[in-house]
Amino acid sequence: xxxxxxxxxxxxxxxxxxxxxxxxxxxxxxxxxxxxxxxxxxxxxxxxxxxxxxxxxxxxxxxxxxxxxxxxxxxxxxxxxxxxxxxxxxxxxxxxxxxxxxxxxxxxxxxxxxxxxxxxxxxxxxxxxxxxxxxxxxxxxxxxxxxxxxxxxxxxxxxxxxxxxxxxxxxxxxxxxxxxxxxxxxxxxxxxxxxxxxxxxxxxxxxxxxxxxxxxxxxxxxxxxxxxxxxxxxxxxxxxxxxxxxxxxxxxxxxxxxxxxxxxxxxxxxxxxxxxxxxxxxxxxxxxxxxxxxxxxxxxxxxxxxxxxxxxxxxxxxxxxxxxxx
Amino acid sequence: xxxxxxxxxxxxxxxxxxxxxxxxxxxxxxxxxxxxxxxxxxxxxxxxxxxxxxxxxxxxxxxxxxxxxxxxxxxxxxxxxxxxxxxxxxxxxxxxxxxxxxxxxxxxxxxxxxxxxxxxxxxxxxxxxxxxxxxxxxxxxxxxxxxxxxxxxxxxxxxxxxxxxxxxxxxxxxxxxxxxxxxxxxxxxxxxxxxxxxxxxxxxxxxxxxxxxxxxxxxxxxxxxxxxxxxxxxxxxxxxxxxxxxxxxxxxxxxxxxxxxxxxxxxxxxxxxxxxxxxxxxxxxxxxxxxxxxxxxxxxxxxxxxxxxxxxxxxxxxxxxxxxxxxxxxxxxxxxxxxxxxxxxxxxxxxxxxxxxxxxxxxxxxxxxxxxxxxxxxxxxxxxxxxxxxxxxxxxxxxxxxxxxxxxxxxxxxxxxxxxxxxxxxxxxxxxxxxxxxxxxxxxxxxxxxxxxxxxxxxxxxxxxxxxxxxxxxxxxxxxxxxxxxxxxxxxxxxxxxxxxxxxxxxxxxxxxxxxxxxxxxxxxxxxxxxxxxxxxxxxxxxxxxxxxxxxx
Numbered sequence: 001x002x003x004x005x006x007x008x009x010x011x012x013x014x015x016x017x018x019x020x021x022x023x024x025x026x027x028x029x030x031x032x033x034x035x036x037x038x039x040x041x042x043x044x045x046x047x048x049x050x051x052x053x054x055x056x057x058x059x060x061x062x063x064x065x066x067x068x069x070x071x072x073x074x075x076x077x078x079x080x081x082x083x084x085x086x087x088x089x090x091x092x093x094x095x096x097x098x099x100x101x102x103x104x105x106x107x108x109x110x111x112x113x114x115x116x117x118x119x120x121x122x123x124x125x126x127x128x129x130x131x132x133x134x135x136x137x138x139x140x141x142x143x144x145x146x147x148x149x150x151x152x153x154x155x156x157x158x159x160x161x162x163x164x165x166x167x168x169x170x171x172x173x174x175x176x177x178x179x180x181x182x183x184x185x186x187x188x189x190x191x192x193x194x195x196x197x198x199x200x201x202x203x204x205x206x207x208x209x210x211x212x213x214x215x216x217x218x219x220x221x222x223x224x225x226x227x228x229x230x231x232x233x234x235x236x237x238x239x240x241x242x243x244x245x246x247x248x249x250x251x252x253x254x255x256x257x258x259x260x261x262x263x264x265x266x267x268x269x270x271x272x273x274x275x276x277x278x279x280x281x282x283x284x285x286x287x288x289x290x291x292x293x294x295x296x297x298x299x300x301x302x303x304x305x306x307x308x309x310x311x312x313x314x315x316x317x318x319x320x321x322x323x324x325x326x
Numbered sequence: 327x328x329x330x331x332x333x334x335x336x337x338x339x340x341x342x343x344x345x346x347x348x349x350x351x352x353x354x355x356x357x358x359x360x361x362x363x364x365x366x367x368x369x370x371x372x373x374x375x376x377x378x379x380x381x382x383x384x385x386x387x388x389x390x391x392x393x394x395x396x397x398x399x400x401x402x403x404x405x406x407x408x409x410x411x412x413x414x415x416x417x418x419x420x421x422x423x424x425x426x427x428x429x430x431x432x433x434x435x436x437x438x439x440x441x442x443x444x445x446x447x448x449x450x451x452x453x454x455x456x457x458x459x460x461x462x463x464x465x466x467x468x469x470x471x472x473x474x475x476x477x478x479x480x481x482x483x484x485x486x487x488x489x490x491x492x493x494x495x496x497x498x499x500x501x502x503x504x505x506x507x508x509x510x511x512x513x514x515x516x517x518x519x520x521x522x523x524x525x526x527x528x529x530x531x532x533x534x535x536x537x538x539x540x541x542x543x544x545x546x547x548x549x550x551x552x553x554x555x556x557x558x559x560x561x562x563x564x565x566x567x568x569x570x571x572x573x574x575x576x577x578x579x580x581x582x583x584x585x586x587x588x589x590x591x592x593x594x595x596x597x598x599x600x601x602x603x604x605x606x607x608x609x610x611x612x613x614x615x616x617x618x619x620x621x622x623x624x625x626x627x628x629x630x631x632x633x634x635x636x637x638x639x640x641x642x643x644x645x646x647x648x649x650x651x652x653x654x655x656x657x658x659x660x661x662x663x664x665x666x667x668x669x670x671x672x673x674x675x676x677x678x679x680x681x682x683x684x685x686x687x688x689x690x691x692x693x694x695x696x697x698x699x700x701x702x703x704x705x706x707x708x709x710x711x712x713x714x715x716x717x718x719x720x721x722x723x724x725x726x727x728x729x730x731x732x733x734x735x736x737x738x739x740x741x742x743x744x745x746x747x748x749x750x751x752x753x754x755x756x757x758x759x760x761x762x763x764x765x766x767x768x769x770x771x772x773x774x775x776x777x778x779x780x781x782x783x784x785x786x787x788x789x790x791x792x793x794x795x796x797x798x799x800x801x802x803x804x805x806x807x808x809x810x811x812x813x814x815x816x817x818x819x820x821x822x823x824x825x826x827x828x829x830x831x832x833x834x835x836x837x838x839x840x841x842x843x844x845x846x847x848x849x850x851x852x853x854x855x856x857x858x859x860x861x862x863x864x865x866x867x868x869x870x871x872x873x874x875x876x877x878x879x
Contacts, residue, residue: 131386228428231383232491233414234445236407242441243430250432321432322475 003318003325011311018303023073026296027066033059033086033292059086082297087289093297096282103173104266104278107194111201112263116256118202119209124245126210127217138210146207151269154200158273161196168196171275197274201267205259212255216248223247250321257313261306265298329531330357330380330499334393337375341387349375349388351555357499357533362525364542364563365535366578367552368798369769374423376552377503377535381420382410398498415446419497421488423504428488429476435462435487436472442494461490466520482513486520493528500525503535510659511825515869518545537798539578540871543567551575563875581799582873585831585855594803595810595832598852602835605650605814616684618647618670618704618787618819623679623689625665625843639665640676641843647787650813652820654830654851656866657840663823666840667789670821671704672697683787702732705780707809709792711772715764721748721775722760725782732783747778751808770801777808781816788812791823806833827870831855839863 034056038047041055064072076082082093126135162170174180174190220226221244229239266280275281279298286294318325337350349372357363367373378384380395382402394401397418405413422428429438439458443449449457459469465486476484485505492500502521506514522545525532536542542549542563549566551559551574559572570576583590591597596604625640640662647653655663668674670681672691681688683703691697708714715724725744729735735743745756751774753759764772773793780788790809794802810833812818822834830837830851837851839860847860858864 224422224427225430227383228420228422228488228491229430229441231381231414231420231422232442232445232495233411234441235411238441238445242433246432247430322434323431323477 004315007311007314007318011307011314015304015307018307019074019077019300020070022296022300022303023070026292033290036290077300082300083293085286085291085294087285087291087294093293096294097279097297097301100266100277100279100282101264103276104264104271104280107173107198107276107278108201108263108267109260111198112205112259115202115205116209116252116259119206120213120245120249120252122206123210123213123215124217124240124248127214127221127248128240128244130214130218130221135214139214142207142210144207145203146205146211148204150200150204150267151273153204154197154270154273157196157200169193170196173277194276197267197270197276200270200273208255209252212252213245213248216251217244220244220248246320250317253313253317253320257310258306260313261309262302263309264305265302328356329359329398330355331396332356332380332393333396335376335379335390335395336392337372337379337384338389338391339387340389346389346391348391349555350379352393353557355550355557355560357531359498360529360531361548362532362534362546364546364549365533365552366537366539366542366549368537368800371552372555373535373552374503377420377501377533380499380533381418381501383420412446415448415495415497417495417497418499418501419492419495420501420503421485421492421505423507429484431476433475434472435474435476435479438487438491439472439494442491446495448496457494461494462487464493464524465490466516480513481509482517485509485517489517489521489524493524497530499531499533501533501535504537505534506541507537511869512658512865514541518871521545538871539799540582540873543873543875544871551578567873567875577800579873581803583828583832584872585827585870586867588856590828590831592803592832595807598832598835601810601814601833608814608817616786617649618821619680619682620645620647620666620670621680623666623669623676623681625662625669625674626677638843640669642679643838643840643843643845644679645838645845645848647819647821649786649819650817651836652810652813652822652834654822654824654834654837655840656824656827656830656837658825658866660842661840662843663840664791665843667706667791667821667823670787670789671706672700702728702783703785704787704789705783705785707773707777707780707788707790707793710796711769711776712764712796714776715772717764720761720763721753721767724764724775725760725779728779728782743782747781750781751775751778752804753778768801769797770804773797773805774808777805777812781812781818785818787821788818789821789823792825793822794829795824795826802829809833825866827855827867839866 034052037055037059038052041047041051080094082097085091085093085096088096122138126138129135158170161167169175169192173193174186175193178186178189180186226239226243229243234243264279266278266283268280268284270276271278271280272284282294283298285291286298332353332355335350335353336348338346338348340346351372353376365373365376375384375388378388379390380397382395382405384390390403394403396402402410429435433441436458439461440454443454443457458472462469462471467483467486467490471479471483471487476487479487489505505521506517509517518541521532521534534542534546539549543566547563549559549561549563550557551566551572553574559566559570559575561571566575567579570579580593583592589597621644622642623640623644624638624642627637627639629636643662643666645653655666657663665674669676670688672688675691676689679689683700686696686700688700691700722741722744725747726740729740729743733740733743745760748754748756748759753771753774759771764775767775777793788809793809794805797805806829809820809822813820820834822830824830834851837848837854838845839847839854839862841860841862847854847858847863854863855867858867
């Protein structure tokens with residue numbers, strides 16, 4: 001129990017630190033968004049104090065002392081109020097994020113989990129049959145495919161399967177004519193659109209799980225408890241799953257936590273290539289348009305989700321590995 | 327018909343691209359029901375390879391190249407995987423060397439038993455819990471051990487659990503592969519007692535594989551001596567002890583001695599009297615080396631968990647180490663011996679007390695110039711020569727570092743010093759050894775490099791922490807002789823940390839016995855070991871396998 005309480009405490013502390021850093025950083029940077037806008041405007045002629053005032057009013061220059069600002073900021077964070085986007089004026093940042101988030105979560109999230117599960121099982125099977133044809137083929141193709149840059153594979157798939165073969169749509173998350181809803185036909189259409197980007201992410205991420213699991217498992221297969229389990233005549237299945245794979249899984253879980261946290265950041269390049277309206281696209285837009293409120297909200301969200309994912313993995317570790325609980 | 331019949335068995339290690347290495351050569355053995363047989367040999371003799379072959383656990387690259395193993399009338403190589411798995415109940419079982427790691431860290435002890443019961447279904451479902459309890463109590467553990475995870479048990483307890491698990495298979499034959507090697511002396515003694523009692527009460531046939539002839543003779547009725555893959559002698563324990571025929575067996579026997587005896591000697595090592603003569607002859611009078619004085623040091627570690635008490639690792643220990651003196655610090659693991667070494671080398675600072683080397687106060691050193699000077703005055707020889715050398719550097723580099731760092735020698739003078747050190751520790755031809763990498767050296771050679779490295783800075787005090795415990799019996803004498811020689815020729819004083827009382831008797835003049843951080847007994851080594859007063863010293867001495875045949879032979 002103390003283990004879990006400690007983990008919760010640590011999580012809350014880092015969460016607070018992340019949120020606070022997100023408050024401090026923009027204030028420590030030289031200049032302000034208003035200055036940037038004014039600098040652009042001044043190329044076309046002098047900027048009058050009135051123009052400056054109106055720009056500042058539009059962008060919302062902070063008032064009050066830093067402590068009051070901090071309290072106001074915390075209040076805003078709790079209410080998910082991140083202000084108005086510059087690039088999509090006058091939409092609020094939270095509405096932009098909440099439209100993009102489901103697409104990324106469903107696509108990148110599902111594929112990441114799928115990739116972890118398939119990769120781990122494949123890696124375990126290869127280690128169990130190490131030296132066999134399955135192992136050799138698996139090892140070679142894992143390193144081959146994980147060496148592919150995702151955006152390049154995305155372009156290949158787009159060109160051959162999308163453009164040449166016309167088997168899959170080449171852009172978007174759903175047909176341009178439909179409006180997002182929960183009807184059966186729309187879901188099928190969305191799934192159809194997600195196959196190419198999903199495949200890209202799956203193929204490029206699978207290899208590292210396969211190789212990671214295979215190498216861990218080859219180590220655990222050499223451990224004495226596996227030999228001893230075999231000497232005791234346990235079923236092969238039990239030895240493979242409950243003894244070897246179960247222990248080999250633990251180190252892989254840590255990397256899974258990190259990757260899972262990164263899911264919310266979207267897959268920037270892949271989403272870009274397929275014009276997929278997820279967080280990756282949004283982040284790209286925010287950066288190119290210097291949309292500070294949007295960027296700040298996205299960075300905060302990515303940080304928080306990495307923390308949450310790691311927290312979940314920590315808790316899971318406690319459940320799965322009795323040695324960490326003490 | 328015998329229970330186990332090994333017929334012209336040869337085993338090769340077959341690594342692709344290289345010549346196969348023959349690990350076991352034409353072994354013929356018959357084992358009768360109920361026999362307790364010892365299999366003795368040094369590392370690399372093929373004893374474990376043979377053990378694994380008998381229990382059908384050989385893994386590539388090991389391969390049976392000739393002959394067969396017939397167990398209970400069946401050639402085990404003809405069994406398919408499922409038949410083999412099934413016969414592991416009521417057939418042969420194995421207890422592995424490092425019992426510490428033989429248990430799955432993420433499963434409770436109860437689950438380990440249940441896995442076996444499920445795999446063989448030889449115990450009724452409603453009887454399983456009771457049977458597990460019965461077995462765990464049989465090896466001398468409380469029933470609540472079943473709820474624990476392996477990580478919560480000590481090494482000795484884990485090895486007992488492995489024995490109980492192997493027993494749960496109702497085996498006809500049990501193979502114990504170095505079952506107590508990784509354990510502490512006192513624990514080792516108790517676990518061996520349990521194994522002997524079980525063998526008698528359960529009546530299984532047993533093979534005890536060990537490098538320690540003492541343990542084997544004490545337990546078994548018959549001994550197989552293995553050397554370079556061959557069984558060189560197969561005779562009753564009494565025969566082996568009283569009339570050994572093979573030269574190798576004789577050589578093994580000659581390296582044993584009883585530390586309690588009036589005179590103790592081992593080939594390759596001079597007696598204490600001769601060593602002290604030699605020390606006096608090498609006039610060290612002009613040497614104004616200073617003594618290491620330890621007075622009233624105590625080390626207290628904070629509690630591991632809230633609620634636990636603090637740990638007094640070392641409690642009010644005082645001693646003086648004069649130049650050229652050799653002092654043994656003995657005790658079981660956890661007695662505080664290594665903590666004392668850490669404080670003398672200023673790796674840790676004592677909670678209270680004073681340590682001085684001449685005018686230097688070691689207990690207050692943290693970093694900087696003082697500590698650097700200290701490092702050149704006090705050097706360590708480590709226990710594990712395999713871990714103490716950086717595998718990426720050759721011997722020349724390893725030895726040159728301390729020479730360049732701690733002496734004023736440079737260039738060819740430094741190189742000459744390096745070669746001189748190699749010569750001193752007996753690694754000749756020196757040029758050849760200088761170019762070698764650690765993995766190209768044997769364990770004994772590596773330990774010589776470690777000693778040469780410790781000597782490079784011309785230290786006044788050498789701390790040797792179990793320097794021979796990882797080495798084979800026959801290699802130990804050489805290393806011990808070298809350590810003793812340092813004192814005689816270089817006037818280095820030595821703190822010899824060990825749990826092995828025989829080696830302490832062989833190379834030290836004074837001894838301190840440590841128990842839970844306290845010095846319980848001290849004095850001249852030969853006197854203390856011949857006439858021990860403290861119960862703890864007596865129990866340490868009793869735990870040593872004596873070269874005598876056990877009662878069951």
